[in-house]
Amino acid sequence: MERVGHGNDIESEGGGYVIDGKILQRNSSEVSEREGMIREPLLRNRINTTSQIALIGANVSPIESLDYEYNQAFVAYVGCNLLLAVAAACLCAYVAPAAAGSGIPEVKAYLNGVDANAILAPSTLFVKIFGSIFGVAGGFVVGKEGPMVHTGACIANLLGQGGSRKYHLTWKWLRYFKNDRDRRDLITCGAAAGVAAAFRAPVGGVLFALEEVASWWRSALLWRTFFTTAVVAVVLRGLIEYCRSGKCGLFGQGGLIMFDVSSAMTTYSTPDLLAVLVLGIIGGVFGSLYNYLVDKVLRTYSIINEKGAAFKVLLVIIISLLTSCCSYGLPWLGKCTPCPANLKEPCPTIGRSGNFKNFQCQPGHYNDLASLFLNTNDDAIRNLFSSGTEDEFYISTLLIFFAAIYCLGIITYGIAIPSGLFIPVILAGASYGRFVGTILGPITDLDVGLFALLGAASFLGGTMRMTVSMCVILLELTNDLLMLPLVMLVLLVSKTVADSFNKGVYDQIVKMKGLPYMEAHAEPYMRNLVARDVVSGPLVSFSGVEKVANILHALKMTRHNGFPVVDEPPFSVAPELFGVVLRSHLLVLLKGKRFSKEKVVIGEAILQTFGAFDFAKPGSGKGLKLDDVEIEEEEMEMYVDLHPFTNASPYTVVETMSLAKAAVLFRELGLRHLCVIPKTPGVCSLSLN
Amino acid sequence: MERVGHGNDIESEGGGYVIDGKILQRNSSEVSEREGMIREPLLRNRINTTSQIALIGANVSPIESLDYEYNQAFVAYVGCNLLLAVAAACLCAYVAPAAAGSGIPEVKAYLNGVDANAILAPSTLFVKIFGSIFGVAGGFVVGKEGPMVHTGACIANLLGQGGSRKYHLTWKWLRYFKNDRDRRDLITCGAAAGVAAAFRAPVGGVLFALEEVASWWRSALLWRTFFTTAVVAVVLRGLIEYCRSGKCGLFGQGGLIMFDVSSAMTTYSTPDLLAVLVLGIIGGVFGSLYNYLVDKVLRTYSIINEKGAAFKVLLVIIISLLTSCCSYGLPWLGKCTPCPANLKEPCPTIGRSGNFKNFQCQPGHYNDLASLFLNTNDDAIRNLFSSGTEDEFYISTLLIFFAAIYCLGIITYGIAIPSGLFIPVILAGASYGRFVGTILGPITDLDVGLFALLGAASFLGGTMRMTVSMCVILLELTNDLLMLPLVMLVLLVSKTVADSFNKGVYDQIVKMKGLPYMEAHAEPYMRNLVARDVVSGPLVSFSGVEKVANILHALKMTRHNGFPVVDEPPFSVAPELFGVVLRSHLLVLLKGKRFSKEKVVIGEAILQTFGAFDFAKPGSGKGLKLDDVEIEEEEMEMYVDLHPFTNASPYTVVETMSLAKAAVLFRELGLRHLCVIPKTPGVCSLSLN
Known part of the structure; x- marks a missing residue:
């Protein structure tokens, strides 16, 4: 004992x-x-x-x-x-x-x-x-x-x-x-x-x-x-x-x-x-x-x-x-x-x-x-x-x-x-x-x-x-x-x-x-599907210079973490994908209130008005919430130039891409978003995470 | 001693x-x-x-x-x-x-x-x-x-x-x-x-x-x-x-x-x-x-x-x-x-x-x-x-x-x-x-x-x-x-x-x-380039059903290992990328002489006429050479349906994609070819290997 x-x-x-x-x-x-x-x-x-x-x-x-x-x-x-x-x-x-x-x-x-x-x-x-x-x-x-x-x-x-x-x-x-x-x-x-x-x-x-x-x-x-x-x-x-x-x-x-x-x-x-x-x-x-x-x-x-x-x-x-x-x-x-x-x-x-x-x-x-x-x-x-x-x-x-x-x-x-x-x-x-x-x-x-x-x-x-x-x-x-x-x-x-x-x-x-x-290898069923098949819900996208009200509405209505930005005439000849903008960045942008009255491209200069760490990834659960952003009535009708804040080089797949291959791309590159683009012009986005 | x-x-x-x-x-x-x-x-x-x-x-x-x-x-x-x-x-x-x-x-x-x-x-x-x-x-x-x-x-x-x-x-x-x-x-x-x-x-x-x-x-x-x-x-x-x-x-x-x-x-x-x-x-x-x-x-x-x-x-x-x-x-x-x-x-x-x-x-x-x-x-x-x-x-x-x-x-x-x-x-x-x-x-x-x-x-x-x-x-x-x-x-x-x-x-x-x-990480200079900048030479592409003479010519003139296949009317509404066909597969195809007189889609049935290992990758330097293929004069004007032999899910990047990110894609997925697609319809191919 x-x-x-x-x-x-x-x-x-x-x-x-x-x-x-x-x-x-x-x-x-x-x-x-x-x-x-x-x-x-x-x-x-x-x-x-x-x-x-x-x-x-x-x-x-x-x-x-x-x-x-x-x-x-x-x-x-x-x-x-x-x-x-x-x-x-x-x-x-x-x-x-x-x-x-x-x-x-x-x-x-x-x-x-x-x-x-x-x-x-x-x-x-x-x-x-x-x-x-x-x-x-x-x-x-x-x-x-x-x-x-x-x-x-x-x-x-x-x-x-x-x-x-x-x-x-x-x-x-x-x-x-x-x-x-x-x-x-x-x-x-x-x-x-x-x-x-x-x-x-x-x-x-x-x-x-x-x-x-x-x-x-x-x-x-x-x-x-x-x-x-x-x-x-x-x-x-x-x-x-x-x-x-x-x-x-x-x-x-x-x-x-x-x-x-x-x-x-x-x-x-x-x-x-x-x-x-x-x-x-x-x-x-x-x-x-x-x-x-x-x-x-x-x-x-x-x-x-x-x-x-x-x-x-x-x-x-x-x-x-x-x-x-x-x-x-x-x-x-x-x-x-x-x-x-x-x-x-x-x-x-x-x-x-x-x-x-x-x-x-x-x-x-x-x-x-x-x-x-x-x-x-x-x-x-x-x-x-x-x-x-x-x-x-x-x-x-x-x-x-x-x-x-x-x-x-x-x-x-x-x-x-x-x-x-x-x-x-x-x-x-x-x-x-x-x-x-x-x-x-x-x-x-x-x-x-x-x-x-x-x-x-x-x-x-x-x-x-x-x-x-x-x-x-x-x-x-x-x-x-x-x-x-x-x-x-x-x-x-x-x-x-x-x-x-x-x-x-x-x-x-x-x-x-x-x-x-997400597994490293694609599931067998994915071989019979194409990327288009898993794109969820109606597409929410912004144009290059977007109205504040639209952004706020999109953020409220969806829980997507990334939104495609599509340039439309007069900013481009035909509608084309400019890139992907992140939800977290949009929130910072709205909070910062860099709005303009007119629908014009403002350019990179606007980036200077933000600090180096404003867009940094916050700790888990510490990021800005939608409730933190207060937009007044008159600001709703103003515009934001999204171009400087958009990732202009998102990874993309064609909509007829085999889902298995898209999944491999997603996993091997450690992606969070993937744009699915159609063979004919127009853009839709797939956000798996 | x-x-x-x-x-x-x-x-x-x-x-x-x-x-x-x-x-x-x-x-x-x-x-x-x-x-x-x-x-x-x-x-x-x-x-x-x-x-x-x-x-x-x-x-x-x-x-x-x-x-x-x-x-x-x-x-x-x-x-x-x-x-x-x-x-x-x-x-x-x-x-x-x-x-x-x-x-x-x-x-x-x-x-x-x-x-x-x-x-x-x-x-x-x-x-x-x-x-x-x-x-x-x-x-x-x-x-x-x-x-x-x-x-x-x-x-x-x-x-x-x-x-x-x-x-x-x-x-x-x-x-x-x-x-x-x-x-x-x-x-x-x-x-x-x-x-x-x-x-x-x-x-x-x-x-x-x-x-x-x-x-x-x-x-x-x-x-x-x-x-x-x-x-x-x-x-x-x-x-x-x-x-x-x-x-x-x-x-x-x-x-x-x-x-x-x-x-x-x-x-x-x-x-x-x-x-x-x-x-x-x-x-x-x-x-x-x-x-x-x-x-x-x-x-x-x-x-x-x-x-x-x-x-x-x-x-x-x-x-x-x-x-x-x-x-x-x-x-x-x-x-x-x-x-x-x-x-x-x-x-x-x-x-x-x-x-x-x-x-x-x-x-x-x-x-x-x-x-x-x-x-x-x-x-x-x-x-x-x-x-x-x-x-x-x-x-x-x-x-x-x-x-x-x-x-x-x-x-x-x-x-x-x-x-x-x-x-x-x-x-x-x-x-x-x-x-x-x-x-x-x-x-x-x-x-x-x-x-x-x-x-x-x-x-x-x-x-x-x-x-x-x-x-x-x-x-x-x-x-x-x-x-x-x-x-x-x-x-x-x-x-x-x-x-x-x-x-x-x-x-x-x-x-x-x-x-x-190819290094695992992109070189610094790549950050200032986009994918379009490194596409080499004039594009050689085939249509979905291509004339034998054109294929032979392309194989002779270039040393590319992959060619984009672009469907054009009447096979599609607008010209669109169907996929990428490999040089080695084209050679097997020409050698096999599965030609048709008319420009028609033949479909998957043609695959049955090939053996299981015909398209297998041969040993280094053991593959078919262009000289091994003998095409007679009358066959030159015939057609081949490339659709069954084309990889319909090639990885693609948009031409404005940052070259650094394209390089990462190329390396991490172990690719051999990468299609660069334009924002406006039409296709061009980049073959880095």
């Missing part, structure tokens, strides 16, 4: 709880963690209770006589978890609903062009950080990696819009990102930094951004993300160095390589290859099943969540209770095993982390199931990946843990807390791999730890469908370069198998959330 | 010389290598000469008395090198001139859309493989990595066009690649496989293809290249396992990680960081200087090379003599040092590879300069990267080696042999880094071997300007994950510094070769 309250933890109260929070362990030490974060008398009292249990647990008394104390411990455990869960849920439900979930699908959608307001707002950032800390600390089967990607993107967005005016945090020199393209690049860099920090995998971060997050890539972005993650790596490295003495809690654990398995043997034969192939195939099936079930559960939850914030919190409470019961109850099924001799590490461990947990066992024994359940996620993974420990876990233990984590992972994603998918998938995959490795032990030379790594790879490939980035992240996590060919093989096999069933989990979530994500 | 002829090498004559050839060492063992490859009585004789020298070298006789024998050894050394050099040069000059040089710029240009005939022809493949073997064996300061990328691309091209009809090697099932896009993808995979095999870096190969080689990338390509390199890794791994017993010469050396430095210490402090920054800055300067000088030398050489094949061979002979003199002569400047005690490896080494070479020294001593010069490239790099050997090399040694390799590398690239740039750059960079490390020894804790690695990174960043791929390749070469932050930093610094001087070496070569490479 080393669960809680070993006194020396109280020393770490002093500071640095944010860093602590980033690597909060899942189970065993919420109480001491909680001390660091929430200082309430109520919780202080409870420490006495728990340390009492700890004292009893250290006694060599028969288990039966401790029933009362174990019940008390259970109540304390469940209570702490519940408190943290409710805190996370309240933040998510009442402050920033957009912070729930992984965040990767949202960032992906944003970079695809979905400019939803709340996705990257400062409030989302705040809730994401603290919600994630509470959620991970609250014992849920969730990761911190997805939320960290979202956090990185939020910070990048905040920097990109020059700080937050609402919270009085603005920097002048950050205004260089006041255009859509550079801001998107910055957010891509932010997402890469998130992965780099979460997995301590700088190159993996770059590749993750490239393979999974970004919809639109240019060569300059490669070294920009690379620069970002290099800075992350250097800073991480410095902090780990600084924290070497243990003053930052669990932060420095594992160093720059979180799960070092490089010492393991790495020769393998043909039967091993076959075993790995089978592992990959089954992993792919389980991965796609995971996606399928997550999708079903999400759909169910969204019905509950729609009923209101209270229901969201209620759902979180139920899942929290269930998780607590599982992780406290299931270890009782584990057998007590005597500690193996000749160990370098302490056994059983009394502390926050370690390979062998005592739980209810006698001294000198450990409970293998407790070593997985009542441990931090990182340590559980480390235990599963550990090599040369064939006999540490029973097959039944691995099976129970796998089943529990697989199911809990599925039902946890979708509740109103920030929840990453990586850790559940890696945990389930590693236990699955170790299970297979233990079964195949007699016929293969590969270490069970390596099987666990390959199992994790197969699950990651099966759910997330990434290849290169997953491979590099796993490499950087485990420092096991010699296993690279096998990891590559497993990832490819499981991805291929899973791809034949359904889509990647992030794509599924994007689709389920109803975000209008 | 362990240079040549230790008897046991003769045993390896029996077989496997191709595998041997792939990792041919640069200097010390050409004679025994040569035995394996060319069995001529002449060479047999010479072995006796050299083994005589070897015997004398093993004697403990004073150096002065051996002058005559050393001269004989020099002649044998130079002679062998010269023979191999001439063989490589003759292959390059007379059989396939396109095989000279690195090959990476050519592959890059091909993937950018430059479909030059010889770049990927079977003869180029043949010369590239054997020329590279001869060149590397002939003691030149050249690498095998670039040629291997080119080899990979050539093999991919051969597969992509369904084999070679000329050499009667064709496979039916390979015809699925009979279109431009899939073939480009396959060649990208081939290039990735080349890097993966050369550096044993599967992930590095994927990234190299992405960052340096490919102009056009799609998400599916990521896992395809990944799959390719995974197969490469598994096969490599299998072969290394098979060759473990040493039966494949030097192939298995280094295992899957060629230069394992993972054992080195990896803590570093702020002064170390500063030292690394300075290293990166100077490395960047040297790198850009390298590019500048290579460019100058290439321009000089191209004047010589243009004079004829004999001049090419002559140039190779001169450089070969110079290189041989340097690598045989300079080690005499090295001092003899007693072998350090407590070594695991033998010292001095008698054999093809090793850390300590005896050369002219007494037994128990080694010559440090000879250990670099008279060694394989791989071993020289391994020596420089080796850690814990601070005193192995004198500062003067490193300086001499650096200067020699830097200069030889510059004057060697551009002669008529297949020559990679990686190895010279890594060698020069590593000796530079080790030199700096030795100087900074007193003030830094970093190992000199790590400095050598960082120096190599700085030179690679300074010349090739790759970031992520270089970083991963270095990681996979050295297995030194903990140094990743420093390597990233150095790469970024040196790239940034070098970018302010000139372009990357491959870009320079592409430009110097006059290949019409």
